[in-house]
Structure formats: structure tokens, C-alpha cells
Amino acid sequence: MLAHILPGYLNIPVESDADIEAYLKRTGKHPDATIIPQGLAGDSSSNWWGNARKYIVSLLKAWYGNAATGDNDFCFNYLPKVDPKINYTHIGMIEAMNHGKIKGLWVWGQNPAVGGPNSNGARAALGKLDWLMVADIWMNETAEFWKRPGVNPSEIKTEVFILPVACSYEKEGSISNSGRWAQWRYKAVEPPGEAMPDLEIMNLVMLKLKELYAADSRPQAKPIIDLNWNYGEHITADAVAREVNGYDLTTGKLVASFAALKDDGTTTSGNWLYCNQYSEEEGNKCARRGTVDSHPRQIGLYSNWSWCWPLNRRIIYNRASVDLDGMPWDNDHPVILYNTAVKKWEGDVPDGGWPPINQAEKGAKYLPFIMKPEGLSRLWGYDLVEGPVPEVYEPWESPLDRNLMSGTKNNPCAFIGAFMNEQGEPDQYPCVGTTYRCTEHWQTGIMTRNLPWLVELVPDMYVEMSEELAAERGIERGDKVIVSTARGDIKAVAVVTRRFQPLIVDGKTIHQIGVLWHWGYSGMAKGDSGNILTPHVGDANTTIPEYKTFLCNVRRA
Amino acid sequence: MSKGVLYDANKCIGCRACQVACKQWNQLPAEATTNTGTLENPPKLSASTFTKIHFTEAEDNGKFQFVFTKLQCMHCEHPACATACPVAALQKTKEGPVIYDDNRCFGCRYCQVACPFGIPNFEWDKPMPWIRKCTFCADRLGGGLEPACVKTCPTGALEFGERDDLIVIAKERIAASPDKYVDHIYGEKEVGGLSWLYLSPVPFEELGFPTLGTEPVTVNAERAMGAVPPVLVAVAAIMTGVYLVIQRRQKMSQTKENDKNKVEVTK
Ligand code: SF4
Ligand code: SF4
Numbered sequence: 001m002l003a004h005i006l007p008g009y010l011n012i013p014v015e016s017d018a019d020i021e022a023y024l025k026r027t028g029k030h031p032d033a034t035i036i037p038q039g040l041a042g043d044s045s046s047n048w049w050g051n052a053r054k055y056i057v058s059l060l061k062a063w064y065g066n067a068a069t070g071d072n073d074f075c076f077n078y079l080p081k082v083d084p085k086i087n088y089t090h091i092g093m094i095e096a097m098n099h100g101k102i103k104g105l106w107v108w109g110q111n112p113a114v115g116g117p118n119s120n121g122a123r124a125a126l127g128k129l130d131w132l133m134v135a136d137i138w139m140n141e142t143a144e145f146w147k148r149p150g151v152n153p154s155e156i157k158t159e160v161f162i163l164p165v166a167c168s169y170e171k172e173g174s175i176s177n178s179g180r181w182a183q184w185r186y187k188a189v190e191p192p193g194e195a196m197p198d199l200e201i202m203n204l205v206m207l208k209l210k211e212l213y214a215a216d217s218r219p220q221a222k223p224i225i226d227l228n229w230n231y232g233e234h235i236t237a238d239a240v241a242r243e244v245n246g247y248d249l250t251t252g253k254l255v256a257s258f259a260a261l262k263d264d265g266t267t268t269s270g271n272w273l274y275c276n277q278y279s280e281e282e283g284n285k286c287a288r289r290g291t292v293d294s295h296p297r298q299i300g301l302y303s304n305w306s307w308c309w310p311l312n313r314r315i316i317y318n319r320a321s322v323d324l325d326g327m328p329w330d331n332d333h334p335v336i337l338y339n340t341a342v343k344k345w346e347g348d349v350p351d352g353g354w355p356p357i358n359q360a361e362k363g364a365k366y367l368p369f370i371m372k373p374e375g376l377s378r379l380w381g382y383d384l385v386e387g388p389v390p391e392v393y394e395p396w397e398s399p400l401d402r403n404l405m406s407g408t409k410n411n412p413c414a415f416i417g418a419f420m421n422e423q424g425e426p427d428q429y430p431c432v433g434t435t436y437r438c439t440e441h442w443q444t445g446i447m448t449r450n451l452p453w454l455v456e457l458v459p460d461m462y463v464e465m466s467e468e469l470a471a472e473r474g475i476e477r478g479d480k481v482i483v484s485t486a487r488g489d490i491k492a493v494a495v496v497t498r499r500f501q502p503l504i505v506d507g508k509t510i511h512q513i514g515v516l517w518h519w520g521y522s523g524m525a526k527g528d529s530g531n532i533l534t535p536h537v538g539d540a541n542t543t544i545p546e547y548k549t550f551l552c553n554v555r556r557a
Numbered sequence: 558m559s560k561g562v563l564y565d566a567n568k569c570i571g572c573r574a575c576q577v578a579c580k581q582w583n584q585l586p587a588e589a590t591t592n593t594g595t596l597e598n599p600p601k602l603s604a605s606t607f608t609k610i611h612f613t614e615a616e617d618n619g620k621f622q623f624v625f626t627k628l629q630c631m632h633c634e635h636p637a638c639a640t641a642c643p644v645a646a647l648q649k650t651k652e653g654p655v656i657y658d659d660n661r662c663f664g665c666r667y668c669q670v671a672c673p674f675g676i677p678n679f680e681w682d683k684p685m686p687w688i689r690k691c692t693f694c695a696d697r698l699g700g701g702l703e704p705a706c707v708k709t710c711p712t713g714a715l716e717f718g719e720r721d722d723l724i725v726i727a728k729e730r731i732a733a734s735p736d737k738y739v740d741h742i743y744g745e746k747e748v749g750g751l752s753w754l755y756l757s758p759v760p761f762e763e764l765g766f767p768t769l770g771t772e773p774v775t776v777n778a779e780r781a782m783g784a785v786p787p788v789l790v791a792v793a794a795i796m797t798g799v800y801l802v803i804q805r806r807q808k809m810s811q812t813k814e815n816d817k818n819k820v821e822v823t824k
Contacts, residue, residue: 438596439572452587453577456599460592478594493592498614498621 003088006079007244007271010056013081020076024052028373035374041324042357042367045375054261055272058246062268065228070265078223089543090116091417091536097125098419104131108198109165113141113148114444114520117534117545120488121420123148127156135163135198140446141520141529148521164195171197173237174286176309180316182277183306184287203235238284244270245278254280257311273309285312296346297334303348313349319356319368320377326356386413386540396537397486397551399426399510415543417536424486429551431469431511432503433483435530438516445518449525461527462493464514465554466500472511473555480557483513483533485550490515490528491557513554517547559634560653560698561720561752562707563727564627566764567737569714571596571610571625575706579608579629582694582705602628604680604689608706617759624757626764627706627715629691630655630676631744632752635773641671646688653720653752654693662687671776673748673769693752723754730756749773 004012010029017023024030029052034045060074068074082088086096094116096102105126113123126132126145134143139162141148146156168175170191174182191197206229213221231239246255246269258275261267269275278284290304301314308314315321318335322328326338326345336347338356345353357365367375380388393411394403403409440458441448448454463483465475475481477496482489492515503510517530537546580587585605590598597612608629615622636655639647646661647668668677668688680686694704702708703717716723724745731738743761744751747769755761762768 453580456587456590457573457576458592458596459590459598462592476594478592493594495592495594495596499623 001090003082006056007059008055008273010052010059013076013079014084015081017076017081019073020053020056023056023076027052033373037367037374037376040367041365042375043363043365044367045373046352046354046366046370047373047375048352048370049373051258051261053263054267055258055269057263057265058261058267058269058272061249061265062243062246062270063228064223064226067226067228068265074265075223075226078226087415087538087543089538091415091538091543091545094118094122094125094536095417095419097128100128103129105129105133107132107134107136107142109136111136111140111142111444111446111520113145114446114517114529114531117531117547118417118419118421118487118536119529119531119534121417121536122531124420127151127158129158131159131161133161133163135165135201136446137165137167137195138446138450139522140444141522144522163201164191164193165201166191166195166197170195171199171237173197173199174241179308179314181306181308182274182286184284197237199235199237199240203229203231203233207233240270241284241286242278243268244274246270246272246275254278256280276311277307277309295348296337299333299335299347301335301348311349313351315348317351317369317377318348319351319366319370322356324356324358326359384541386411395546395549396535397424397429397549399430399432399508399551400506404506411540413540414546415538415540417538419536420487421536422486423535424551426551429485429553431513431552431554433485433513433515433533433550433552435515435517435534435547437518441516441518443518444520444529445525446520446523449518449520449523452524455525459525460493461490461519461530462495462516463554464495464497464500466502466511467496467498468502469500469511469513469554470494470496475554475556481554482557483515483552483554485533485535485552487535488532490530490532492516492528494554513552515552558719558721559651559752560693560717561632561723561754562693562704563716563718563723563754563756565714565716565727565730565756566624566626567756567758568712569610569625569627570712571612571623572711573610574709574711575627575715576606576609578705578709579691580606582697583607583692602676602678602690604678604683604686607689607691611765613759613764615759615763617763622759624759624764626755626757626766629706629753630693631674632691632693633748633773634750634752635748635775637671637673637748637774637776638668638677640774641667641776643667647677650695652695652698654695654698655752656692656695657688657690659687667776671774673767673774720750720752720754727754727756746771 006012011027013023017026029049031050034047034050036045057074060068060076064075064078086092093102113119113126116122123145143160143162146158146160147153168185169188172185172187174184176182209224210229213224242254246267247253248255248260249266249268255261255267255269255275256279258272261269261272261275277286285307288304288306293300293302294304295301303312303314315335321335328334328337334347336345336350339346343355351368352366352370354360354364354366369375369377382388392405394400394409396410396416438458440454463481475494475496477494479494480491481494482491500512500514503512515530515533519527520529533550533552534547535550538544588599588603588605595612599606599609602609608627611626611628613624613626615624632653632655636647636649639649639655643665644661644663646658647655649655664686666679669679677688677690679688697704707715707717724742727742731740737758738756739760741761743755743766744753749772757764
């Protein structure tokens with residue numbers, strides 16, 4: 001998914017990045033990139049990414065240890081380098097598997113045979129691999145793709161390894177939420193049978209790899225031989241958390257903040273954004289469970305509960321929440337405020353500790369959007385491939401022959417897959433399909449379709465449609481129906497509901513079908529996967545799949 | 558003072574976390590279900606399902622509404638089941654729950670016939686069947702905890718408290734948003750009052766609630782038999798007989814261990 005970055009939002013290097021300097025220049029993460037906007041109250045931009053050299057060097061020191069020195073550019077050339085013309089995201093990966101470019105695949109806690117679009121294509125592509133390793137808490141459809149309904153296992157050559165892993169209650173470690181809190185969790189029970197925490201599996205695999213490559217003199221063996229991997233037989237999440245935080249190699253102590261990271265090889269950090277999560281004084285801050293809101297105005301920050309990247313700053317870009325004197329724009333919900341008497345910020349950790357623009361010295365009046373070279377927010381992201389201004393396009397499969405809002409029908413930059421990706425036409429597939437989830441099942445369903453209490457609530461794959469469409473097709477509530485697209489058919493139970501209404505678009509009645517996608521051929525409650533219907537079409541910038549709209553038809557089974 | 562729960566259909570999102578929490582706390586097995594064309598399951602309350610959310614696609618003044626209702630024992634202030642029970646296996650506690658004593662029950666199932674909401678279920682499939690229904694988590698209440706379903710509800714659709722206080726809260730809610738609620742707290746007065754109280758955006762008949770008077774339903778054993786259709790009485794009587802025979806047979810084959818655990822009340 002995040003194929004374009006290394007930890008800490010450092011870009012993945014490309015082939016032309018000869019050294020760190022060239023890499024930083026190309027990615028704009030260089031002090032040279034700083035732009036000072038003219039004619040504004042603020043006269044300085046911190047361009048924080050200008051510090052990226054410290055972060056990439058500290059990362060390389062964490063990964064390659066003593067082997068990484070100033071003389072060898074800190075082993076920068078050990079990093080895998082991508083070809084910018086190749087799409088490395090989920091859809092691109094499935095297509096590369098089909099073309100035989102990917103020989104082996106490790107799947108950790110994912111289920112691409114159900115979760116990605118165009119499941120029939122994904123399942124066929126798995127059969128092109130030499131080997132497949134699936135690590136999951138349940139047997140899933142990806143692990144069992146070779147014996148899925150309709151295929152002959154003897155014709156599939158892929159060697160499949162299945163590693164049972166511990167679930168979150170059976171291992172220790174941190175989990176980061178989308179609010180950026182890293183919360184520490186403890187082991188409650190032992191994992192069943194042979195299941196192991198994924199961290200331990202990785203450790204054992206890496207130790208074995210190092211053993212296998214130890215005597216290998218080829219250059220491609222060097223990154224494995226030189227990898228700084230010294231956790232012993234039993235790796236702990238605690239050791240990894242410290243390493244992610246990073247050390248000052250001159251003192252052997254944990255670094256207190258990313259401000260202490262250096263580009264001379266004397267510091268390490270597995271992820272500069274996580275510096276400060278573990279400190280010599282306070283220990284593992286992710287494990288904090290403070291339930292008192294220490295914010296002076298009690299806005300509900302709870303800053304002593306777990307730890308939040310970066311530097312326990314709960315709300316990023318918080319300097320944009322104050323005026324030029326450091327006073328909150330919204331006095332009822334102040335995130336930070338400047339106490340002029342003591343010349344200090346109060347509240348959340350400020351995004352850069354400089355005084356507010358009006359109180360700062362000339363030449364040090366820092367603008368608030370510190371991660372942008374010009375220090376300002378952007379109304380449009382000028383690095384979007386089809387930007388700068390958002391546009392409405394019809395999806396790849398659309399019941400309309402034109403875009404009712406502008407002249408171009410489809411997004412000219414969208415990623416359109418070529419593998420088993422037939423495109424349907426409205427005369428054959430007049431309905432619009434969309435996929436979504438129900439409350440009771442989670443993602444590909446493998447964690448919920450095996451729980452009897454949840455299966456009781458939602459036992460079968462179903463689709464939802466309007467009473468009008470059902471009447472047109474002679475479908476009764478509870479009938480088995482077949483939903484078909486150019487890429488495949490699925491069977492499901494029809495839930496006929498007034499919650500679905502026919503759409504009137506450009507004077508035409510268009511019916512919509514709601515497709516759940518949590519089912520597959522593994523587990524306790526089985527059913528057809530909704531993603532058999534969805535196409536290999538991806539967003540132009542991220543290749544996030546176009547799951548939400550496609551052409552289909554429905555009939556009684 | 559007696560406890561109650563206020564269920565507000567306007568706050569309920571139909572997530573059914575309460576259904577699962579109830580099964581978890583009471584260690585009830587999952588039922589084998591199928592999708593019959595609705596999002597609702599299991600189809601009805603049973604000896605292994607003490608509560609469920611009922612989904613209604615309602616039409617109110619031309620406005621379509623998807624409304625949820627939580628079904629479980631109402632824990633009546635004057636429970637008909639308790640008055641019908643010849644051996645006082647069902648009793649209203651002063652704390653609120655209508656509790657059931659396995660050790661007293663001899664399986665007549667008059668309570669099933671007497672309940673105006675059709676709540677008590679019989680474990681037909683068990684060798685030693687008993688009546689099963691929502692316990693109001695009396696075991697949790699005794700330990701100072703709120704019911705499992707209330708505890709798990711993510712939206713505040715379920716609120717636990719003193720019944721009198723809940724009635725005040727419910728009245729305030731209706732007064733604050735008269736356009737969102739029908740002006741009726743179901744359970745305030747029905748059959749002399751229920752411990753579980755309901756607020757709804759549509760008339761309660763549309764959600765399948767029975768329209769009941771304010772008089773408590775008092776049914777003694779004989780009246781229970783007289784008040785219900787003869788066929789039910791006959792079925793009940795036959796099943797009672799069958800049950801007693803089964804029970805005697807099982808008792809004979811029971812281990813001493815089991816005997817120790819059961820107090821004989823049918824003699
Ligand atoms: S009060 Fe307890 S027994 Fe009754 S429905 Fe709620 S969780 Fe189930
Ligand atoms: S848990 Fe609460 S919101 Fe969810 S279905 Fe039950 S009552 Fe409604």
C-alpha cells in the first residue's frame with residue numbers, strides 16, 4: 001500500500017538516485033528547497049524536510065549499523081531502488097505476479113484473494129507464483145486459493161506455506177491509530193498451538209537468511225550480511241520500540257527528540273517521527289495511561305494517555321490555530337496559546353517552539369505549515385498528476401455516454417489494469433453496482449466469519465436493491481440472485497429494501513445494487529466475494545482501487 | 558427504588574453489539590441462521606437469544622424511516638408471568654429484575670402463556686429444559702454493574718438508571734424534540750408499568766408493540782388456564798406431562814453429582 005515511502009515519510013529511492021545528496025535534491029527534502037514567501041507577516045519558513053538528511057542517515061545507521069559509514073554514504077545503495085515507471089501498489093503487484101515478475105509473495109495479515117478488486121484476477125495471479133507465504137490468525141482465502149471452488153489443485157504449481165500467527169491479545173507491542181497515538185498493548189493469553197507473534201517469525205526468518213548468506217560474496221548479499229540484526233533468538237517488541245526511537249551512539253543513550261538526530265552517523269533512529277516515544281527518564285511512553293487532561297483549558301487532549309507522533313503533539317499544524325500574537329482563533333477550543341508574561345506556549349506541544357509571528361525577531365517569524373518548503377498551506381496540491389483543481393469524472397464503467405458536468409468523460413490519468421479486466425457496457429450491464437461493509441463483518445471477513453455470534457447475525461452474502469428493481473426482475477425478498485459484471489458473477493441473497501431508491505440521472509432511471517464484500521470460500525460462513533465484480537481501476541495518484549462503482553446486472557438464480 | 562433501562566430508537570444505530578454482549582455475558586450459543594432477505598437475525602427471541610434488534614422500514618406521514626427496536630423481557634412492575642407461576646419460580650425483585658429460579662420451576666410454562674409480550678422461552682431442545690429469558694443481568698446489577706447490553710451500547714441508545722429518573726429523562730427528550738419523538742413513553746403505564754422504557758420516532762404499533770391497557774395483568778394458575786385458548790391449555794398440559802415423564806426418567810439416570818446440584822421442588 002505505502003510502496004512509495006520508507007519509514008517516516010522518507011521517499012523510496014529511485015534508480016537515478018546515485019547518492020543521498022541526489023536523492024534529497026530529487027525529492028525536495030533538502031534545505032535548498034526552502035522558499036521564503038514575500039509580503040507576508042511571517043518572514044521565515046522552517047522547511048522542516050530540510051532536515052531529512054539526518055533522518056535518512058539515522059535510519060541507515062539503525063539498519064546497517066557499523067557497516068554504514070560516511071565513506072560509503074551510510075550504505076544508501078543497499079536500499080532497494082524502484083523504477084518510477086512501474087506501479088508497485090496493490091493492483092500493480094497483482095499484474096506483476098501475473099507477468100511472472102514476482103516469484104514469491106509474503107502475505108502478513110492480509111487477504112488479497114478477497115480484499116483487492118477483481119478477485120478472480122488476483123486468485124489467478126497467485127497461481128503464477130513459485131511460492132506464497134501466508135501468515136494469518138485464521139486460514140484464509142489467499143492461503144487456500146489453490147483449492148478454491150472450480151479449480152483443479154493439481155494444475156497449480158505454487159508452493160504455499162502457512163504460518164499461524166498470534167492475534168493482538170496474544171502478543172505485546174504497539175498499535176498506532178489514525179490519530180497518530182502509539183498505544184502499547186500487553187499479552188493477555190498465550191497464542192494457541194504453533195502460532196507465534198509475527199515479530200518472532202520475522203526474527204527467525206532473518207536469522208536463517210543471515211546464516212544462508214553469510215558466505216555469499218555477491219554484492220546483492222551485502223545488505224543481508226550487513227543488516228544490523230542483533231535481537232537474539234527471542235526478539236521483544238520492547239527492543240524494537242527502543243530501536244525505532246533511536247540512540248545517540250556516542251553516549252549509548254536513547255535520543256530524546258528528532259531534533260537530536262545527526263547526519264554524521266552518530267545517531268540511529270528506525271523512524272524519526274517516533275523519536276521521543278521511549279526515553280531514558282520516562283521509559284516507554286506508549287504505555288502511559290494518564291487519564292487527566294493536563295491542557296490548561298481542558299479541551300480533551302489527554303496528552304498523558306499513550307504517546308502521539310511527533311513529540312506527543314496531539315494536533316499537528318497547531319500554530320495555524322492561533323493568530324499572529326499566538327492567541328487562538330477559536331477561544332472556546334484553544335489548542336495552543338502563547339503566554340506573553342512567561343514567553344511560553346501552553347496547551348499542546350506547539351508545531352515548532354518559536355514565538356508567535358508578532359513576538360518574534362525579524363528573520364525568525366516562522367510560518368505555521370512547517371513541512372511545506374514555503375511554510376504555507378496549499379489550496380491545491382500542485383504535485384497531483386491530474387491536478388491542480390479537483391474535477392468530477394465518470395467512472396471507468398458508467399451507464400452514461402458522457403460526463404454531465406464537463407467535457408472529458410473519464411479521468412485521463414487513472415490506472416486501468418490490463419489483466420483479466422474486461423470492461424462492461426451499459427446495454428449488457430445496465431445497473432450500477434457499489435461495494436460496502438456491514439457492521440458485523442470486518443474487511444475480508446476472515447476475523448468475523450469465524451466467530452459464531454457474528455455469523456449468527458449476518459450468516460450469508462447478500463446484496464441490497466430497491467423494490468422497483470426487484471419487481472422489474474421478478475425478485476422477491478430472500479431470493480438467491482446472480483449479480484454479473486464483465487469480470488465475473490456472484491451468487492447472493494437479495495435484501496429488497498426501500499432504503500435503496502432508483503436514481504434518475506439525465507432523465508433516465510438507473511438502478512443501483514449494493515454489494516457486501518466480506519465473504520469467500522474459507523472459514524465458517526462461506527459465500528461469494530463482492531470483489532469478483534470490481535474492476536482493476538486505480539486512482540491516478542495513489543492507485544487506490546475504484547471499488548465503489550461498476551456496471552452490473554442482476555437476475556434470479 | 559427500582560432500576561430500569563431507557564431505550565431510545567432515535568439513538569440506536571442497529572449495530573447489535575447489545576445482542577452479542579448479551580450472548581457473551583450469559584454464555585449463550587449462536588443459533589444457526591440464514592439470511593431470509595432482511596438484515597435481522599436470529600428471526601425471534603429464543604432460549605439462546607434473550608435480546609434482539611428488530612428492524613422496521615416504517616412510513617410516517619409520507620416520510621420513510623428505518624427504525625430499530627430492542628426486544629427482550631420488559632421486567633414488568635407487576636409481571637403476569639410471576640402471578641401465573643404456581644411455584645413462584647418467577648419473582649419481581651425490588652431492584653427491578655424479574656428473576657427466574659431453575660430450582661423451583663417444574664416446567665408448566667404458564668408464564669409463556671401469561672406474558673403479554675410472549676417473552677419466556679422454553680429450552681425444547683434440552684434434555685433438562687428450563688424457561689429462559691433476559692435476566693436484566695441481575696447478577697451484574699447485584700455487583701453494582703450495569704447490564705451487559707447497556708454497557709456495550711456505543712451510542713447511548715440504552716440508558717440504565719432509576720426507573721423514575723429515566724421517565725424524567727424521557728419526558729425531557731420528547732419535550733426538547735417533539736418532531737423527533739411520538740409523545741409516548743412505552744412502558745411508563747403499560748400493564749402497570751415496565752422496567753424497560755421506550756422512545757420512538759414512529760407510533761409503537763408500527764414497530765410491532767402490542768397496544769396494552771394500564772392495568773396489571775394478574776393471572777393465577779387457574780385463570781391462566783381459563784384465559785388462554787383451550788388448545789394452548791391442552792398443549793401446555795400435554796407438554797407438562799411429557800416433561801414430567803422425561804424429567805423423572807432423567808432423574809433416574811442422573812449421577813449423584815447432578816442430584817446434589819438440584820433441589821427437588823416438584824414433589
Ligand atoms: S439485561 Fe442482560 S440478559 Fe437482558 S438483554 Fe441485556 S444483556 Fe441480555
Ligand atoms: S448496542 Fe445500542 S445502538 Fe447498538 S443495536 Fe443495541 S441498542 Fe442499538
